[in-house]
Amino acid sequence: KDGLRSQVSAALKEGRVTPTELCQRCLALIRSTKFLNAYITVAEETALKQAEESEERYKRGQALGILDGIPIAVKDNFNTAGIETTCASNMLKGYISPYNATVVQKLLDQGAVLLGKTNLDEFAMGSGSTDGIFGPVRNPWSYSQQYKEKSVPKSHSEDKESNWVITGGSSGGSAAAVSSFTCFAALGSDTGGSTRNPAAHCGVVGLKPTYGLISRHGLIPLVNSMDVPGILTRCVDDAAVLLGSLAGHDPKDSTTIQDDFKPFELPNLTDVSKLSIGIPKEYHAPGLSSEILALWSKAADLFKNAGAKVVEVSLPHTRYSIVCYHVLCTAEVASNMARFDGLEYGHRSDMKDSTESMYAATRREGFNDVVRGRILSGNYFLLKQNYEKYFVKAQKVRRLIANDFVKVFRSGVDILLTPTTLSDAAPYTEFIQEDNRTRSAQDDILTQAANMAGLPAINVPTALSERGLPVGLQFIGRSFQEKQLLTVAKWFEKQVQFPVIQLEEVKRHDNDVFQHQKSASIS
Amino acid sequence: QKVSVEVLEHLEHLALVDFRDAEGVERLQKAIQFADQLHGVNTEGVEPMDSVLEDRWCLYLREDDVTEGNCTKELLENAREKVEEYFVAPPGNIPLPKLEERETFLQGS
Numbered sequence: 001k002d003g004l005r006s007q008v009s010a011a012l013k014e015g016r017v018t019p020t021e022l023c024q025r026c027l028a029l030i031r032s033t034k035f036l037n038a039y040i041t042v043a044e045e046t047a048l049k050q051a052e053e054s055e056e057r058y059k060r061g062q063a064l065g066i067l068d069g070i071p072i073a074v075k076d077n078f079n080t081a082g083i084e085t086t087c088a089s090n091m092l093k094g095y096i097s098p099y100n101a102t103v104v105q106k107l108l109d110q111g112a113v114l115l116g117k118t119n120l121d122e123f124a125m126g127s128g129s130t131d132g133i134f135g136p137v138r139n140p141w142s143y144s145q146q147y148k149e150k151s152v153p154k155s156h157s158e159d160k161e162s163n164w165v166i167t168g169g170s171s172g173g174s175a176a177a178v179s180s181f182t183c184f185a186a187l188g189s190d191t192g193g194s195t196r197n198p199a200a201h202c203g204v205v206g207l208k209p210t211y212g213l214i215s216r217h218g219l220i221p222l223v224n225s226m227d228v229p230g231i232l233t234r235c236v237d238d239a240a241v242l243l244g245s246l247a248g249h250d251p252k253d254s255t256t257i258q259d260d261f262k263p264f265e266l267p268n269l270t271d272v273s274k275l276s277i278g279i280p281k282e283y284h285a286p287g288l289s290s291e292i293l294a295l296w297s298k299a300a301d302l303f304k305n306a307g308a309k310v311v312e313v314s315l316p317h318t319r320y321s322i323v324c325y326h327v328l329c330t331a332e333v334a335s336n337m338a339r340f341d342g343l344e345y346g347h348r349s350d351m352k353d354s355t356e357s358m359y360a361a362t363r364r365e366g367f368n369d370v371v372r373g374r375i376l377s378g379n380y381f382l383l384k385q386n387y388e389k390y391f392v393k394a395q396k397v398r399r400l401i402a403n404d405f406v407k408v409f410r411s412g413v414d415i416l417l418t419p420t421t422l423s424d425a426a427p428y429t430e431f432i433q434e435d436n437r438t439r440s441a442q443d444d445i446l447t448q449a450a451n452m453a454g455l456p457a458i459n460v461p462t463a464l465s466e467r468g469l470p471v472g473l474q475f476i477g478r479s480f481q482e483k484q485l486l487t488v489a490k491w492f493e494k495q496v497q498f499p500v501i502q503l504e505e506v507k508r509h510d511n512d513v514f515q516h517q518k519s520a521s522i523s
Numbered sequence: 524q525k526v527s528v529e530v531l532e533h534l535e536h537l538a539l540v541d542f543r544d545a546e547g548v549e550r551l552q553k554a555i556q557f558a559d560q561l562h563g564v565n566t567e568g569v570e571p572m573d574s575v576l577e578d579r580w581c582l583y584l585r586e587d588d589v590t591e592g593n594c595t596k597e598l599l600e601n602a603r604e605k606v607e608e609y610f611v612a613p614p615g616n617i618p619l620p621k622l623e624e625r626e627t628f629l630q631g632s
Binding site: 095096098099211212225251254255257258317320323324326327330334341342343344345346348351352353354355356357358359360363364367369372373375376377379380381383389390392393394395396397398399400402435437441453454479 | 550554560614
């Protein structure tokens, strides 16, 4: 399966479809799937202009590359010049970025068409994409034939409106946008699992690259030592294409490594006998659904039966990663959110009595409870009397967590296979019954450690649950070994043949350029 | 043990963010309780980790050359209050009102 490279890009080159047609179709689909609330801003005019420019290039036979003319969406915590960047917060409502984030610039330089900015939890804090000022994002699978067939309405009055499930988060808008075919790829961000979690719930590929591989310049920071831009696509090959256009040293981000990055095409792996897959036993976490446990086991068997070496391994400090994250994250957040004071950009309170009272009022008005809560907790852990006890302690535990992975990879394991989420997507009404921090602590458990250690990790959609919703599995690789990670992920993707979402709205806009999967599934 | 009102007030001051209500204070209490689990980990002889890239020495210093700038106009665009090329702030060096005079939930504590 090779979406962008062999299907869409080929179609554009051969003139079977034009960039403007592609753009129009995506914009129309965005309009008809508005109820998903995946987009905060749709940049219709600029997108069409970019599409027209792309079309000119194709006419002259001067396409910039595979991404030329390809509609993409970007999470609303990336700066986009001339386009509002809100982070789904009142603090940045109306903020028009004066510059493009490096990753956005790279995509535009390759001719990609920027359709718009996607919805998220406020300042990317959350695991549901439910806590932003523009409201929650709805998982497109809520409206799929597959989900409807499996859901039994409890009463006559209960309609599909109350039954919808969350996308997961915090890059829920991006995941929903890719899942519902409104774009071919989207950028998310990943600090504790924010790209992989919604990818799993929305049935798309979600890649978290190695920390230091892709520039964070222009990505409004949450946790500087863990944030990475994330890539969401409908197949692993597409993720490799995006990675190829985004990775590499950026002088504007001194945390990007200086090594040369060579974009790669993924080989079609047929022989996995030289592969060693590690199954970390601690990822059999409390609360893991029996369904996902079974799927994980089935996947391990798949590798075993194909000749790979599959071994159980141990990452003993896994259970501390959430607590460690909690302290480090809130501490870095407290620092990063200090820039929002109303003076240079963003919301500014009318309070005029003093600088400090203006700052306090601005932040009181601009941030939601979740953000304010994290700032206060972070400041607590950074107090002189607490610094050693909490912040430095957490940094030490971080090293232990990172070392666990080093030991396992050194023992000969190439790739780790784990679940991505504890269960399939929860109904919104159920999800909001617990507060944001509790939910994040529960949901991040399987994804967070990869951020602690800075390792690359990818969610691959695997099968549908009994409720007809997507379930994904996660592969974690060695630092900067994305090629190996994606090669294995691609092999797995081919084996499981995850089904295409059956959505009314997409069928109406149907065109064989959008459909490129067979309908067979693993379960 | 519960966090004292002095510390809560100090935090509001440092963070310039307020505990809007009892829930806000409770949220902090729970966060601290949660973080206390860290003390169960033995970190004897373990160095704190600042960055996962520590082995690569990539946090370099570059030459002090001006490579970009001259974008005053763009930078001022997003500010609400400005005069010529200045961001305008209310008067500084005025401390936040004392607990009793402030509009904060902590007043009732």
